Amino acid sequence: MTEIEITDVTAACGTSLVGEPLSEGAAEELAHTMKALADPTRLRLLSMVAASTGGEACVCDLTEPVGLSQPTVSHHLKVLTEAGFLSRTKRGTWAYYALVPGALDRISRALGAA
């Protein structure tokens, strides 16, 4: 069974901090996306997934390096997946996570980078 979930980083797409003042709605959406990144464990997990061979990592590969339980790591990966930064593919017993192409670039652009 294969299951892929990609959701809401696109909500922040097209908004930019530098230009016109952000509307209330756009600011809410961008803040929600930023919250997913405002946690040291989630940042480390994202960077580990990005650095994985084949660009994909299993929860089973990530628990030891961050030194947290599997449910805790799975929770953080879920937040990153729901925010649109990771995709999740289930194969057999394990879920595999990969960076969603362009998701970090979209946030970079929202922060006003050229």
Next chain:
Amino acid sequence: MTEIEITDVTAACGTSLVGEPLSEGAAEELAHTMKALADPTRLRLLSMVAASTGGEACVCDLTEPVGLSQPTVSHHLKVLTEAGFLSRTKRGTWAYYALVPGALDRISRALGAA
């Protein structure tokens, strides 16, 4: 009297989410900086300062558009200043805020944008 405070966005300088896995220390620093941006009011204030004539805004210009009290707005501006996104210059009664050049670009780069 002129007073300028610029602090810790440089802590996240040189770290990147895409490349090697982030160290615990680098992840803590980057998450701390991201937390300053993970709030809709602070995002709106940053965008308002960026869009101000002359690139500078007074607290007195910002309270009405966000619909919050001056102490609340001042608190959010302080968080953004301490995180290194805004500089603060006091002239007479009022403090004026401006974007710190390059601060948002450094965060963009930390997120792995080219």
